[in-house]
Amino acid sequence: LKSPYHGGHLEVIVGPMFSGKSEELIRRVTRAVIARQRVQVYKPAIDDRYHAAAVASHAGRTVDAVAVRGAADIRAHLAGEDTLLRVDVPPLPDVVGIDEVQFLDGDVVLLALELADQGVRVILAGLDLDFRAEPFGWMPDLLARAESVEKLTAICTVCGAPATRSQRLIGGEPARFDDPVVLVGALESYEARCRVHHVVSD
Ligand code: ADP
Incomplete structure (x- = not known):
């Protein structure tokens, strides 16, 4: 898959609920898989368990993902330190996708930048605004630092x-x-x- 960027970079997909953020993340990730790139997708665990899961859009499309409790779980998983799911033991995947990124913890910003610096294409999807229409947590920081922002x-x-x-x-x-x-x-x-x-x- 030809990228307009040399090496790693950060892409952020934002918008309100039902705007198709998960659909767009799934679309980008699926194209990377078709291009035979190594892809790893994460999402926050709602039930506080670290487990195999899937990112699903409201329209029903899914892609395999790992549910994590925070950025530390993603770091451990990428380092091949988990005993549950041994995928993509280093070297790093070509593409890392994270859905519902606003529900992780602030360390995800640093992690995304580190991965991009190490050559990974990082695709993050999440809410830009909370239900009060106030900027959501560290999302403004991510938006400012991203090479590419899509507002849906x-x-x-x-x-x-x-x-x-x-x-x-x-x-x-x-x-x-x-x-x-x-x-x-x-x-x-x-x-x-x-x-x-x-x-x-x-
Ligand atoms: P997000 O991740 O932004 O919450 P999804 O990708 O999960 O969005 O779901 C988007 C899909 O939700 C749309 O393609 C459409 O099928 C459905 N949908 C339901 N309600 C709405 C709405 N009010 N506006 C747009 N799409 C909606």
């Missing part, structure tokens, strides 16, 4: 315009600004919304 839009569930934001609903009502980002046991859902129809209650 979803479709606003209210009006059909391009959606740039993720509407958080708790019990069907817009979440409040100071509602905790992680709610345990509450009935919450998310919808893609445009700037006009994105609501954050005080």
